[in-house]
Amino acid sequence: MDGNHQAPKPRLREQFRAVIRVNRYSIRTEKSYWYWIRYFIRFHRMTHPRDMGPQEVNGFLTWLAVERHVASATQAQALNALVFLYSKVLGTPLGDIGQIVRSKKPRRLPVVFSHDEAMRVINPLDSPYRLLASLMYGSGLRVTEACRLRIKDVDFGQQVITVRDGKGAKDRTTLLPATLASDLRAHIERIRQAWKQNEPSMRKPVSLPFALSRKYPNAGSTLAWQWLFPSHSFSVDDLGNTVRHHIHVSSVQKAIKQSIENADIGKPASSHTFRHTFATELLKRGNDIRTVQDLLGHSDLRTTQIYTHVLGQGFPGVRSPLG
Known part of the structure; x- marks a missing residue:
C-alpha cells in the first residue's frame, strides 16, 4: 500500500455514533440528537457542520421557534444536540451563539390519577x-x-x-x-x-x-x-x-x-x-x-x-x- 495514502475519515454519522456511545448516552438520546443534526444540515442545504458555526446554529434555532412553533423543551433539545456535535464530535465548541428567539413554554400542570x-x-x-x-x-x-x-x-x-x-x-x-x-x-x-x-x-x-x-x-x-x-x-x-x-x-x-x-x-x-x-x-x-x-x-x-x-x-x- 502506498504510504502517502491515508485511510478515509469516517463519515459524520459514524463519528457521531462512536463518540456518543463512548460517552454512554442512551440509544434514545442518540436517535434524537442525530435527528436534530440531520435537520440542521438539511435546513442549511446540506452544508457540512464544520463549514458552519454559531451564526447558522442561531438561525436554525430561531427558525424552529418562529416558523415551526416548537415547544421550549424541543428547541432546547435541538440546541443540546448541536452543542454535543460541535464540542464532542468536531472538537470546535460553539461558544456564544448570540441572542435567539426562545420558544414560549406554556405552563401546564401534569395530569394525575387518584x-x-x-x-x-x-x-x-x-x-x-x-x-x-x-x-x-x-x-x-x-x-x-x-x-x-x-x-x-x-x-x-x-x-x-x-x-x-x-x-x-x-x-x-x-x-x-x-x-x-x-x-x-x-x-x-x-x-x-x-x-x-x-x-x-x-x-x-x-x-x-x-x-x-x-x-x-x-x-x-x-x-x-x-x-x-x-x-x-x-x-x-x-x-x-x-x-x-x-x-x-x-x-x-x-x-x-x-x-x-x-x-x-x-x-x-x-x-x-x-x-x-x-x-x-x-x-x-x-x-x-x-x-x-x-x-x-x-x-x-x-x-x-x-x-x-x-x-x-x-x-x-x-x-x-x-x-
Whole structure:
C-alpha cells in the first residue's frame, strides 16, 4: 500500500455514533440528537457542520421557534444536540451563539390519577403489563426505565430498585413496593427456571450496554443480566449478533392507553401519568419534597415542585376570601 495514502475519515454519522456511545448516552438520546443534526444540515442545504458555526446554529434555532412553533423543551433539545456535535464530535465548541428567539413554554400542570383511578387502569391489564404499570405507579418509573429493568436491578433485601442509565444517563434507586414483592419473586423465578432449563427463548444472549459485550462476552447469558421483561422475539445488535431485547416500549404504552380508555376516566392520561401520580401521592402523604426529587431522579428541585401545585400546596398560609 502506498504510504502517502491515508485511510478515509469516517463519515459524520459514524463519528457521531462512536463518540456518543463512548460517552454512554442512551440509544434514545442518540436517535434524537442525530435527528436534530440531520435537520440542521438539511435546513442549511446540506452544508457540512464544520463549514458552519454559531451564526447558522442561531438561525436554525430561531427558525424552529418562529416558523415551526416548537415547544421550549424541543428547541432546547435541538440546541443540546448541536452543542454535543460541535464540542464532542468536531472538537470546535460553539461558544456564544448570540441572542435567539426562545420558544414560549406554556405552563401546564401534569395530569394525575387518584389512587382508585390508577388501580382501575392497572387491575384489568394482562401479564406482563399489569406488573409493568404497577412498577410505574409504585416506584415512579418512566415507561422506558420499567422496560429496561434487569434481574440484578431488583433488591428484595433492601426493598429498592436500581434504575440504570435513566434520563440524563444517571443511575438512581427508588422504592420497591412491598405489595409487589411476591409477584416480582414469582416472575423472576419463572425466568430463572426457563434460563436453568435452557429453553429456546434463553439460548440467545440478551443485549448489553455499549462495549460491555466486548469486555464481558458471557455476561449476556448470565441470569443477573436477563431482562425482567424480555421481548418475545430476537433482534440483531450493532455487532451483528442475534440477541434478545427488552419488551418494546410502544407495546406497553398501547396496552395502558387501551386500559385507560376502558376505565372511562375522562382524563388525557398516558403511561407517564403513573409517574406523576407516584409523586403527588408521596407528597400528599407528607413525604419531604427533596426525597421525592431523589426518587424521581430530578436534577432540579423546581421540576419536582410543580407537583405541589397539583395538590394545591403552592400557596402555604394563604386562604381564599370565601374561607
